[in-house]
Structures are given as C-alpha cells and as structure tokens.
Amino acid sequence: MTYDAPPRVTKWPFLILDLLLVGLAFYVVTHAVLPLNRWEIGAVSVLCIVAAVLGVIPFLRDHRAAVQLYELANLAAATDQLKELGVVAAQIRNATNQWHGVNESAAQAVQSAGEISARMESEAKAFGELMTKSQEHRARTMQLELDKLRRGEGELLQVIVHLIDHTYALFHAANRSGQPQLIQQLGQFRAACLDTCRRVGLVSHEARPGDPYDPEVHQTLREIPPPDGTRIGHMIACGFTFQGQPLRPIVIAFEGDPLPGQPSGGGSGIGSRPPV
Secondary structure (H helix, E strand, C coil), X not given: CCCXXXXXXXXXXXXXXXXXXXXXXXXXXXXXXXXXXXXXHHHHHHHHHHHHHHHHHHHHHHHHHHHHHHXXXXXXXXXXXXXXXXXHHHHHHHHHHHCCCCCHHHHHHHHHHHHHHHXXXXXXXXXXXXXXXXXXXXXXXXXHHHHHHHHHHHHHHHHHHHHHHHHHHHHHHHHHHXXXXXXXXXXXXXXXXXXXXXXXXXXXXXXXXXXXXXXXXXEECCCCCCCXXXXXXXXXXXXXXXXXXXXXXEEEECCCCCCCCCCCCCCCCCXXXXXX
C-alpha cells in the first residue's frame, strides 16, 4: 500500500532555539566565576533540558503525523473494498432478475440469493455507518491535536518573549555598567536573538525616551494611566507582534516611576519579568 508522505514539521526554528539556549548556557559557564554556584548550575541545567525537549518535539510530531497518515490510508483501502462489495451485490441482483422464470428449485435458489443479497446490503450499510462514525471520531481527534499544537505555539511564544525580555534586561544592565566591551557583546547577542525571532514572524517594537504616550501601543505599570501625549521616561520591555498580529504592547515607565520589582527608593529591578 502506498500513500503520500505526511507534511514535515519545520525543524530549523527548533534547532535555532536549541543553539540559542545551548549558547546561553555556554555563555553562563564561560563567564561565571569558578566554581559555579548552585544558581548558575541550575540555570545551565534548565537551559540544556529545555534545549533537549525542543529538539525532540519536531521529530515526535513527524512520527505522530506519519502514524495518522498510515491509519487514514488503511481506512481508504477499506472504503474501496466496501465499494467493490456493493458492485458484487448489484451483480447478484441482476443475475436473480434474469433467472426469474426458472423452475421451483431455481426460484428457491433465487430467493435464497435475494436473502443473501439483503443481508449483505444490511451489513454493508452497518459497516458504512461504522466507517462514518470512525471518520467523525478521527476528525474530532485531529481537531484536538490541532488545538494542542496551537496551545503549544502560544506557550512557545511566551517562552521566547520571556527570553528576549531577559536579554534586554542584560543589555540594559550592561549599558548602566559603562563597560564598552560588555555593552558591545551583549548588544550583538541581543541583535542576533531579535533577528532570529523576526525570521519566524516574531517582531519586537521599542519606545524611546521622550516619545509621546499612546495607550494603543504602550502599557504602563501605573494603576491610573496618565493623559495621552505624556512623554515617556524609559522603556521597561519591548512590545511584540507575531505574523502581523499584536502580542504584547510596549511596557514603559515615566519619570519617577520605579522599575518592576524595585521599591520606590531605588534598586535596579533587572531580571524581573514584565507583564505579558
């Protein structure tokens, strides 16, 4: 039995994300002070585990799609056999109509053949109903799988957004440190991460200090937002769109606002997670 190959999951986004995670783990190991403390070891372990899981996901999905295609091919073969069975039943009915005028024994044979034909039609109808129910069940199952894939896509986007938020926090901390080499390295790393995200349709948007506040594209941490047109003090986290659809507005703060996780008296707040 031959059947078309199932569609393959595009693996390069997963592989690129694997490389990013492994590269980030390697960066933590190479730039940490030896011996590593338990937080650094835990961070490296989590990055490697997430990279391994993301590397296996596309192959598991390819296998699942191949199994489903194989089952559908078997179902199509069974349907073809059912059609052939209907042709045989029609031929039997034609034969019984042609021999209608034969003697009593032939009439009994024709009657028996008619009963057999009726039973075959009944069984064929029952089998057809069973196939219909099976197809409906298969369609529901595929819809559930599609919903799971969509939920998985949303969770993956959230993970990527959080990773980009952390790279921005690192870049912001480097800017505050005043070390040009560190600023250049983290700037290049952040630019590479954003370019990789753009290739899969995830685009970041930033706000500059002094831009007017727009509630349509900006999100503030204040309980009561200021009037439209108020000047922005600084950006806390980038906004994102995925394949042209808004995912999160730009998180901004105004002059005098504390950073997330920072008391009003001071503190950096770097590493805290902005709202998504």
